[in-house]
Amino acid sequence: xxxxxxxxxxxxxxxxxxxxxxxxxxxxxxxxxxxxxxxxxxxxxxxxxxxxxxxxxxxxxxxxxxxxxxxxxxxxxxxxxxxxxxxxxxxxxxxxxxxxxxxxxxxxxxxxxxxxxxxxxxxxxxxxxxxxxxxxxxxxxxxxxxxxxxxxxxxxxxxxxxxxxxxxxxxxxxxxxxxxxxxxxxxxxxxxxxxxxxxxxxxxxxxxxxxxxxxxxxxxxxxxxxxxxxxxxxxxxxxxxxxxxxxxxxxxxxxxxxxxxxxxxxxxxxxxxxxxxxxxxxxxxxxxxxxxxxxxxxxxxxxxxxxxxxxxxxxxxxxxxxxxxxxxxxx
Numbered sequence: 443x444x445x446x447x448x449x450x451x452x453x454x455x456x457x458x459x460x461x462x463x464x465x466x467x468x469x470x471x472x473x474x475x476x477x478x479x480x481x482x483x484x485x486x487x488x489x490x491x492x493x494x495x496x497x498x499x500x501x502x503x504x505x506x507x508x509x510x511x512x513x514x515x516x517x518x519x520x521x522x523x524x525x526x527x528x529x530x531x532x533x534x535x536x537x538x539x540x541x542x543x544x545x546x547x548x549x550x551x552x553x554x555x556x557x558x559x560x561x562x563x564x565x566x567x568x569x570x571x572x573x574x575x576x577x578x579x580x581x582x583x584x585x586x587x588x589x590x591x592x593x594x595x596x597x598x599x600x601x602x603x604x605x606x607x608x609x610x611x612x613x614x615x616x617x618x619x620x621x622x623x624x625x626x627x628x629x630x631x632x633x634x635x636x637x638x639x640x641x642x643x644x645x646x647x648x649x650x651x652x653x654x655x656x657x658x659x660x661x662x663x664x665x666x667x668x669x670x671x672x673x674x675x676x677x678x679x680x681x682x683x684x685x686x687x688x689x690x691x692x693x694x695x696x697x698x699x700x701x702x703x704x705x706x707x708x709x710x711x712x713x714x715x716x717x718x719x720x721x722x723x724x725x726x727x728x729x730x731x732x733x734x735x736x737x738x739x740x741x742x743x744x745x746x747x748x749x750x751x752x753x754x755x756x757x758x759x760x761x762x763x764x765x766x767x768x769x770x771x772x773x
Contacts, residue, residue, distance in 0.1 A: 456704035460719035471730040491725035492613040493672045498699040499624045500665035502717045506641040507661050508709030513570040514669045515692035516577035517551035521673030523581045526591030526683030537599050544674035552666015560658040581685040593681035603678035625714040641709030699724045702752045
């Protein structure tokens with residue numbers, strides 16, 4: 443009976459469904475182009491999508507408390523442009539210091555956003571929309587009106603993006619370490635459990651002694667930390683920094699990765715594993731479609747359809763789970 447219960451629980455989990463989708467996508471595309479399933483292809487796919495995969499962890503925390511952050515890519519651009527200009531004009535040469543500076547700038551951005559949302563009770567979509575324009579404008583200001591930093595002024599910094607350790611690209615290592623840390627933090631640390639509690643029922647969390655405002659401030663600060671870190675990763679990956687980087691769909695891709703991964707827009711539900719699988723699916727779409735001879739113009743359409751399908755499936759599964767829980771209580 444226990445084995446059957448475990449199997450039923452596994453088959454009913456969103457993560458298992460996502461894993462099946464990922465494996466199916468790999469098998470279908472690999473049947474057409476075997477090189478797609480190679481170690482190098484997977485490593486390159488993760489490297490090219492490192493920014494989205496890392497920032498999705500921050501968005502997970504924000505969405506778990508029922509929030510949203512569409513300013514994260516503008517914070518990334520501000521952090522990236524800042525270190526780009528420091529390399530170009532400020533005499534910055536240290537890779538470690540560049541990462542620290544970018545992360546500090548992103549942290550400050552996230553803290554300010556969290557402060558406005560948690561203390562002034564401004565709706566997250568309104569607050570982050572305003573800061574999206576503010577951080578982007580500051581990025582242009584830092585760039586002296588539109589200058590950009592290319593590989594010729596970045597010194598050895600882009601070597602981080604091309605370097606490897608134990609056969610894995612440095613950016614892949616960053617992704618692995620980030621997901622391990624967040625998995626442990628969300629599953630076994632008290633602060634991680636408080637984030638879930640606030641998202642599930644803010645009033646009950648407040649009554650139980652959790653400072654809801656501080657938790658909201660925390661999650662937006664975490665988003666800022668990862669935005670700043672990802673700003674440095676972006677510069678290291680593409681060996682350039684421009685004030686308009688990821689200006690269009692960057693934040694939407696991050697939110698989409700979380701939604702596909704089973705994170706609830708209303709808060710309280712979502713896992714690190716789900717976000718990892720959702721990020722994988724988002725990374726695979728632009729890589730797989732050309733191999734399936736599907737025009738690149740259809741990529742956004744397919745992303746949109748996939749998001750809608752997943753949202754509907756999640757809603758149905760949640761409704762079934764709520765109905766089953768209610769029937770058990772009635773018994």
